[in-house]
Structure formats: C-alpha cells, structure tokens
Amino acid sequence: PLAYMRGRTLNDSFVVLDEAQNTTPEQMKMFLTRLGFGTRMVVTGDITQVDLPQGASGLRLVTRVLGDVDDIHFSHLTSEDVVRHTLVGRIVDAYSEYDERRLAARRERDEATEFANRAERRAADRPSRPRDHLPKRGRS
Incomplete structure (x- = not known):
C-alpha cells in the first residue's frame, strides 16, 4: 500500500503503480518522489474510472504538472x-x-x-x- 512508501527510496527497481486514478494528488507526489537510482516507474490508470470526488485524482493532476518535464513520458490510450x-x-x-x-x-x-x-x-x-x-x- 502507498501508506508504507513514505520515507523510502526505491533504488534499482521496476515499480508499477496501477489504478493510479484513485490516488490523491498528495499520494501521487509521494509515490513519484520515491524514485531512486537505477529505477523505472510506470503509472497506469483510467481517468474515466475515478472513484474519488471531482478534481481529487492525482493521475489527472500529474499530466498537467509533469507534462513538460524531460524524461517523463505519457501514453494515452483510447x-x-x-x-x-x-x-x-x-x-x-x-x-x-x-x-x-x-x-x-x-x-x-x-x-x-x-x-x-x-x-x-x-x-x-x-x-x-x-x-x-x-x-x-x-x-x-
């Protein structure tokens, strides 16, 4: 669970965050900042399936906040x-x-x-x- 990620650094790992549409913006930031050396992260989710209140999805926000950051890539499926x-x-x-x-x-x-x-x-x-x-x- 995301609750156990605080304070950790994930080095030399391949990490997948699935169903990320249900993370809050704070949880998404906390998860992404665990990135360590030699680590790759993949975040998946469907913004049409958010179970949180309107505007509370970390996945929706992350595409706006990090869209122009080098070495971060987004793939949008239809x-x-x-x-x-x-x-x-x-x-x-x-x-x-x-x-x-x-x-x-x-x-x-x-x-x-x-x-x-x-x-x-x-x-x-x-x-x-x-x-x-x-x-x-x-x-x-």
Whole structure:
C-alpha cells in the first residue's frame, strides 16, 4: 500500500503503480518522489474510472504538472486500444460522449448563472430613483 512508501527510496527497481486514478494528488507526489537510482516507474490508470470526488485524482493532476518535464513520458490510450470484447470499446465511447454532454451542460448552466449574477450586480449598482419622482403618465 502507498501508506508504507513514505520515507523510502526505491533504488534499482521496476515499480508499477496501477489504478493510479484513485490516488490523491498528495499520494501521487509521494509515490513519484520515491524514485531512486537505477529505477523505472510506470503509472497506469483510467481517468474515466475515478472513484474519488471531482478534481481529487492525482493521475489527472500529474499530466498537467509533469507534462513538460524531460524524461517523463505519457501514453494515452483510447477505446481502440481495448483488448476485451469489441463491445467494451463501444461502451467506453458511449460513456465518453455522455461525459462530454454532461460537461457541456454544466458549462452552459454555469455561464447562465454567471450571466444572471452579473445582471443582478449591475442592477444593484444602479442608483434607484424614488417612486414619487417618476414622471406621471397622461398628465398635461
């Protein structure tokens, strides 16, 4: 378990961290910093199968943080790389499309909320006129 890795250095080893989508960013950093001389590390995981709360996956974060670091390489697989039943690839694609639609709907909802909030703030910032100073209609 990752809990026993703290304080260790892994020299002359080949280390595999599997199911890394369920590591927290802190666990991922702790694991990667155990790298010793003569050691190779492989980190595997599927970011579509995260069991942690939104935004808590160390695997998602590590690709952004370490993407430009020399000697670190990422391989991204798609549904075409599935070696199970052919239906599994279509299932993966269907879930990806569902996730994209859900994300687009969330963005639209967030944009609409932000638009409404801006309109409210603009209305609140306008000076209000007392009602008795409004022009009266039909008066000559």
